[in-house]
Amino acid sequence: MLRVTVVEKGPDAKLTLEGSLDMSTGDVLRDTVGGLDIDDLTSLTFSIGGLELIDSTGIGQLIGYHRLLRQRQGRVYIENDNREIEEILELIGVREILEP
Amino acid sequence: MVILKEEIEIWMDTELQNSTEQDQPGQLAIINGRLRMEEPTGNGAWPIIAPGKGVQLRHEGELIGKPTVLENAEDVDIEVVHKPSISEFDLVVSQDQMQVVLKTRFAAGTKYRIEDTEYVRELTVNVDAVGRIPPKPIDSSLVVQELDALGIKAPIFYDRIHAACTSLESQEVVICEGREMKPSVDGKVEIVCELTRRLEAQNDDARVNYLDRGKFNAVSAGDVLAHWYPPIPGEPGQDVYGNIIEVTPPASSRLRVGKGVKLIRNGTTAVAEVTGLPSYDYGVLRVNPQLVIDRDVSLVTGNVEFKGDVTILGSVTESLTVKAGGSVEVLDSVYHARVLSGSDVIIHKKLIGGTVIAGAQQPGLAKAEKLLQRAIRGLESLHMICSQLKKQPRLSVSDLKLRGDGYLVKLVLETKFPEITKTLAEVHELFSERGLQFCDEECLEFVATVRAQVQRFLGPAPLDMKTLEELFQAITDLQDLTNKLDDLLDSPADITVYYGQNAKMEATGDITVSGPLLYDCDVVAGGSITVSGECRSGSYIAGSAICAHAVGSKGLGVISLIVGENGTIGADTFYPGVKLRIGSVQTVIEQECHNQKFHVQEGKLVSSAFRRGGVRC
Numbered sequence: 222m223l224r225v226t227v228v229e230k231g232p233d234a235k236l237t238l239e240g241s242l243d244m245s246t247g248d249v250l251r252d253t254v255g256g257l258d259i260d261d262l263t264s265l266t267f268s269i270g271g272l273e274l275i276d277s278t279g280i281g282q283l284i285g286y287h288r289l290l291r292q293r294q295g296r297v298y299i300e301n302d303n304r305e306i307e308e309i310l311e312l313i314g315v316r317e318i319l320e321p
Numbered sequence: 322m323v324i325l326k327e328e329i330e331i332w333m334d335t336e337l338q339n340s341t342e343q344d345q346p347g348q349l350a351i352i353n354g355r356l357r358m359e360e361p362t363g364n365g366a367w368p369i370i371a372p373g374k375g376v377q378l379r380h381e382g383e384l385i386g387k388p389t390v391l392e393n394a395e396d397v398d399i400e401v402v403h404k405p406s407i408s409e410f411d412l413v414v415s416q417d418q419m420q421v422v423l424k425t426r427f428a429a430g431t432k433y434r435i436e437d438t439e440y441v442r443e444l445t446v447n448v449d450a451v452g453r454i455p456p457k458p459i460d461s462s463l464v465v466q467e468l469d470a471l472g473i474k475a476p477i478f479y480d481r482i483h484a485a486c487t488s489l490e491s492q493e494v495v496i497c498e499g500r501e502m503k504p505s506v507d508g509k510v511e512i513v514c515e516l517t518r519r520l521e522a523q524n525d526d527a528r529v530n531y532l533d534r535g536k537f538n539a540v541s542a543g544d545v546l547a548h549w550y551p552p553i554p555g556e557p558g559q560d561v562y563g564n565i566i567e568v569t570p571p572a573s574s575r576l577r578v579g580k581g582v583k584l585i586r587n588g589t590t591a592v593a594e595v596t597g598l599p600s601y602d603y604g605v606l607r608v609n610p611q612l613v614i615d616r617d618v619s620l621v622t623g624n625v626e627f628k629g630d631v632t633i634l635g636s637v638t639e640s641l642t643v644k645a646g647g648s649v650e651v652l653d654s655v656y657h658a659r660v661l662s663g664s665d666v667i668i669h670k671k672l673i674g675g676t677v678i679a680g681a682q683q684p685g686l687a688k689a690e691k692l693l694q695r696a697i698r699g700l701e702s703l704h705m706i707c708s709q710l711k712k713q714p715r716l717s718v719s720d721l722k723l724r725g726d727g728y729l730v731k732l733v734l735e736t737k738f739p740e741i742t743k744t745l746a747e748v749h750e751l752f753s754e755r756g757l758q759f760c761d762e763e764c765l766e767f768v769a770t771v772r773a774q775v776q777r778f779l780g781p782a783p784l785d786m787k788t789l790e791e792l793f794q795a796i797t798d799l800q801d802l803t804n805k806l807d808d809l810l811d812s813p814a815d816i817t818v819y820y821g822q823n824a825k826m827e828a829t830g831d832i833t834v835s836g837p838l839l840y841d842c843d844v845v846a847g848g849s850i851t852v853s854g855e856c857r858s859g860s861y862i863a864g865s866a867i868c869a870h871a872v873g874s875k876g877l878g879v880i881s882l883i884v885g886e887n888g889t890i891g892a893d894t895f896y897p898g899v900k901l902r903i904g905s906v907q908t909v910i911e912q913e914c915h916n917q918k919f920h921v922q923e924g925k926l927v928s929s930a931f932r933r934g935g936v937r938c
Contacts, residue, residue, distance in 0.1 A: 244723070273715070277728055305715040312733075317737065318736055
């Protein structure tokens, strides 16, 4: 199960994710992001330290938002203080594409 | 005495009457084979007898051959002459005195009897055939005696004599033979290789390619060039008389060889020691490993293709191709042409436009090998990272169970290793069909396999991988292909040129530019690239090192220099904008710098002093 909390709406939006971001819960995040005005966003921050599990589909979804915002000259940030989740992000190279 | 007329007339009438009654001719007849005679009466004529064919008549012991008056049948002996049978032979010695032929002749005789006749005055005694007289066998000893009398010394076939003499059929049979002389066989040199200098081009269609005049004939090292068949002395013969027939000694011709040819098998076989042009002049077989073109390679000469070394005393002009199995040396320049060499290439002056390949027959192979090695290292890291990820406690793999590990592979490939995809795409492009004009069948097949294997990592293809084991296998397969590619590339071959511009160079060994400038070229070397002068714009890839006097230029074109991870890039001067890549570490020169040699240490790019004393890597 995934719980998404909109901490800030925009233009620098911030969402907190808790629970599990995977193939079955991706729609929850999608619906929440869909509720934001993408065209107005300068940045979108995902705080994912509260996630217990994430899968490659979920990571792909986050990267997808990065590409979406980059097209609009925006940026995606990922805040995370969970060491194990961070290791996953580094192994996949998420940090490298988010912070060139 | 007076005789009265009347009495005389009576007497005459009586006499006349008497004579009319008694003047009957005599007659002869053959009755039951015996001669019968009726004597004449009065003044009748006496019978006449004559012998017919096959009859002998003896009259009172004398043989009569013409019609004869017969007085008494008892005086004649009639003898029937029967036709005897024939049993005879003849010995014929052949003209060459090598055979004696026995010719037998058998013929049956005929038995006759006297032919019965009616009484006639003139009788010709004839005969009737009443039977056959068979021939008799010939006495073999007579034949042998005759042979002896002729002085025949050669072995006699007695069985044949006996058979011929007793067969009662006329025949000719050889009964004695001499010993044939075995003639000598002259020694012979048989050239089995093509000696034509230039082989006619094979055109599949009706169009004539004026640049393709055919390959220069060449043999490869180890090819059989000629055979020598040594002379065989003959053996004297002997005729039927025992005379010796002498034999002429054989003519001897030896197989003489010169440079580039070796004799094996006791001097009876000549093989090429080197690859080159064979010649057989003045009885000496040679192979010249070098083909010399004493002018420009142009429309006049057509393309040049030769298995050995080629030396061109002029230039290679536009659109022409020089292809050599060995080395190529051009004493002048190469203009917008192709030079493909299995070994080194030396161009004494300029290379402008065109392509020069040393050590590989197909452009792109050497570059592809470098790119693949680089990609494989990245793929191995990819596999390792994917394996680690799957062990992460916070990474859920439920989606991978549904979609396959390929989803993760593609994610990491796109996110962390985008250069692998670029590299493999470049290999895929290198091996596109339009670039494969010099590929033979084996090469084409190999290239197709490489393309297919590379394709597995491009586009959506990685999604097809169900497990990381499949990824591992795909990497292993690609490594195997890369190893085979390495084998396809010949032993290191170098390119040396004085000046290069807008050209493409590939060498499995080193590339050296000894003159002032290398400009806007695409250069790949398995070893090092050394430029004595300036290296401005273009792409330069080397296995080990790149060094130049100056790299880059002020605002003129882009230049990238790439070496392997243990390689070095050094120059007296680096201008801003030069892109350097050593292994996976890359940088761009931001400020002009001097006397620098770059290498990678602990994953970071470091520089040291570039040693002078002549530019060398």
